[in-house]
Amino acid sequence: xxxxxxxxxxxxxxxxxxxxxxxxxxxxxxxxxxxxxxxxxxxxxxxxxxxxxxxxxxxxxxxxxxxxxxxxxxxxxxxxxxxxxxxxxxxxxxxxxxxxxxxxxxxxxxxxxxxxxxxxxxxxxxxxxxxxxxxxxxxxxxxxxxxxxxxxxxxxxxxxxxxxxxxxxxxxxxxxxxxxxxxxxxxxxxxxxxx
Amino acid sequence: xxxxxxxxxxxxxxxxxxxxxxxxxxxxxxxxxxxxxxxxxxxxxxxxxxxxxxxxxxxxxxxxxxxxxxxxxxxxxxxxxxxxxxxxxxxxxxxxxxxxxxxxxxxxxxxxxxxxxxxxxxxxxxxxxxxxxxxxxxxxxxxxxxxxxxxxxxxxxxxxxxxxxxxxxxxxxxxxxxxxxxxxxxxxxxxxxxxxxxxxxxxxxxxxxxxxxxxxxxxxxxxxxxxxxxxxxxxxxxxxxxxxxxxxxxxxxxxxxxxxxxxxxxxxxxxxxxxxxxxxxxxxxxxxxxxxxxxxxxxxxxxxxxxxxxxxxxxxxxxxxxxxxxxxxxxxxxxxxxxxxxxxxxxxxxxxxxxxxxxxxxxxxxxxxxxxxxxxxxxxxxxxxxxxxxxxxxxxxxx
Numbered sequence: 001x002x003x004x005x006x007x008x009x010x011x012x013x014x015x016x017x018x019x020x021x022x023x024x025x026x027x028x029x030x031x032x033x034x035x036x037x038x039x040x041x042x043x044x045x046x047x048x049x050x051x052x053x054x055x056x057x058x059x060x061x062x063x064x065x066x067x068x069x070x071x072x073x074x075x076x077x078x079x080x081x082x083x084x085x086x087x088x089x090x091x092x093x094x095x096x097x098x099x100x101x102x103x104x105x106x107x108x109x110x111x112x113x114x115x116x117x118x119x120x121x122x123x124x125x126x127x128x129x130x131x132x133x134x135x136x137x138x139x140x141x142x143x144x145x146x147x148x149x150x151x152x153x154x155x156x157x158x159x160x161x162x163x164x165x166x167x168x169x170x171x172x173x174x175x176x177x178x179x180x181x182x183x184x185x186x187x188x189x190x191x192x193x194x195x
Numbered sequence: 196x197x198x199x200x201x202x203x204x205x206x207x208x209x210x211x212x213x214x215x216x217x218x219x220x221x222x223x224x225x226x227x228x229x230x231x232x233x234x235x236x237x238x239x240x241x242x243x244x245x246x247x248x249x250x251x252x253x254x255x256x257x258x259x260x261x262x263x264x265x266x267x268x269x270x271x272x273x274x275x276x277x278x279x280x281x282x283x284x285x286x287x288x289x290x291x292x293x294x295x296x297x298x299x300x301x302x303x304x305x306x307x308x309x310x311x312x313x314x315x316x317x318x319x320x321x322x323x324x325x326x327x328x329x330x331x332x333x334x335x336x337x338x339x340x341x342x343x344x345x346x347x348x349x350x351x352x353x354x355x356x357x358x359x360x361x362x363x364x365x366x367x368x369x370x371x372x373x374x375x376x377x378x379x380x381x382x383x384x385x386x387x388x389x390x391x392x393x394x395x396x397x398x399x400x401x402x403x404x405x406x407x408x409x410x411x412x413x414x415x416x417x418x419x420x421x422x423x424x425x426x427x428x429x430x431x432x433x434x435x436x437x438x439x440x441x442x443x444x445x446x447x448x449x450x451x452x453x454x455x456x457x458x459x460x461x462x463x464x465x466x467x468x469x470x471x472x473x474x475x476x477x478x479x480x481x482x483x484x485x486x487x488x489x490x491x492x493x494x495x496x497x498x499x500x501x502x503x504x505x506x507x508x509x510x511x512x513x514x515x516x517x518x519x520x521x522x523x524x525x526x527x528x529x530x531x532x533x534x535x536x537x538x539x540x541x542x543x544x545x546x547x548x549x550x551x552x553x554x555x556x557x558x559x560x561x562x563x564x565x566x567x568x569x570x571x572x573x574x575x576x577x578x579x580x581x582x583x584x585x586x587x588x589x590x591x592x593x594x
Contacts, residue, residue, distance in 0.1 A: 032218050042295045
């Protein structure tokens with residue numbers, strides 16, 4: 001006569017009285033500190049070593065953008081009127097173009113065809129959405145692509161079209177980086193002065 | 196030696212009394228919230244492309260998960276711990292790696308924006324990502340110490356963690372860098388998985404896991420301080436492999452858009468970068484497996500013919516194929532409960548080797564208990580109708 005033959009006997013060390021808790025706080029705390037240092041410390045170091053906000057950057061005769069702290073002016077030219085700012089690997093190119101009677105959407109299409117597509121090995125462009133830069137009507141769209149070096153990039157283009165000038169803001173970065181400065185970009189672009 | 200050392204295996208991840216468990220759970224919860232919301236947002240690019248991404252990556256990851264899981268011939272890891280390793284890579288490590296993107300900014304401030312845009316993926320990502328994935332393996336070790344006790348264990352957990360990371364990263368790439376449309380996703384799958392899926396995070400983090408396993412192993416005769424340099428070397432090799440993969444130096448494959456015969460050239464060009472490391476890891480795993488077998492032979496030599504292990508059982512135990520055959524035979528003759536019992540007996544006999552390797556004397560109480568336990572399992576199996584003949588085949592001589 002068997003009793004519950006399909007059940008294995010209990011392991012000697014499975015009896016609750018035999019279990020010894022091994023609570024070790026120090027190694028867990030050390031790993032936590034290291035993870036926080038590597039993941040969170042990066043932002044702290046980047047912010048601490050970032051430059052203060054520089055003076056406003058004028059692009060052409062009638063457009064002006066105020067860099068946020070941590071953004072540096074990399075290049076600026078008057079002919080054609082353009083400027084490039086960067087924070088880390090994120091670049092913000094600003095171009096001042098002649099006004100376009102067909103509006104911002106027309107300028108955006110030309111920018112995609114004449115700048116984005118020739119500049120990248122591969123690019124996919126999102127649908128433009130209406131927005132405003134200050135008092136000026138604008139459109140904004142995102143894009144993702146691959147550079148000719150094979151680096152995946154993502155970008156957001158904002159095109160504002162005023163009566164005397166059209167301004168293109170093209171912010172782009174290696175994949176995953178753009179989101180880290182999204183707040184800065186919104187503040188700089190939405191606060192840009194377009195005459 | 197106390198009974199405490201006999202508390203060996205088959206523990207789940209849910210060790211609520213361990214501080215490391217709560218650290219692991221907190222980072223995993225944070226990462227899951229962060230990554231799931233981001234992944235859901237990506238579905239707005241193209242729902243069909245998003246669904247196709249998960250489908251394709253599921254087809255790639257599921258068999259690879261099983262392959263890695265079954266690599267350890269003698270000691271199957273608890274499924275909950277294996278899944279935890281995968282989830283750490285998929286959600287915690289990916290989210291923390293995004294947070295660590297600030298190091299790219301530091302690099303840009305030091306070396307310039309153009310340099311950072313070109314070199315950040317090679318200079319910062321390998322160090323940061325391998326550290327964050329490796330931290331998950333260390334936490335797993337702190338939660339279930341006895342489940343990470345040799346190089347093979349470390350590789351299994353590390354590779355599963357790397358696989359989780361690769362799956363989520365691939366979804367992001369398919370949806371972002373490859374456009375997210377079904378055609379783009381298929382292209383991404385070909386480039387990132389079919390052409391290079393064997394070389395990436397699975398290998399790197401598997402190596403980091405090996406290093407962790409080497410350091411914490413209790414089967415190694417050499418003291419820890421002598422193992423540390425080798426472990427450090429393995430981690431550096433993993434980081435170097437990741438660096439070379441990401442660096443623009445060896446990008447001599449066709450660039451996008453890929454057309455015609457370039458589709459065939461791409462896997463070959465990627466193999467130049469990835470194959471040497473893959474071969475190294477395969478060789479290291481073969482060596483680790485041989486060491487495991489030698490360890491089993493040496494440790495159980497004095498136990499063969501004793502209460503815990505008959506000679507026939509030992510011969511079966513040495514060969515995973517024979518073990519599976521014995522279990523199948525018992526299942527046919529006596530049903531699933533008997534087969535389960537035989538599997539448990541085999542597992543406990545492996546644990547007998549673990550205990551034998553840790554105690555100082557052959558009459559240590561823990562070892563005696565384990566022998567008795569194996570004998571009681573054998574008796575229970577023998578009492579099951581139909582199990583006896585097959586159990587004999589499996590080596591249960593009913594001593």
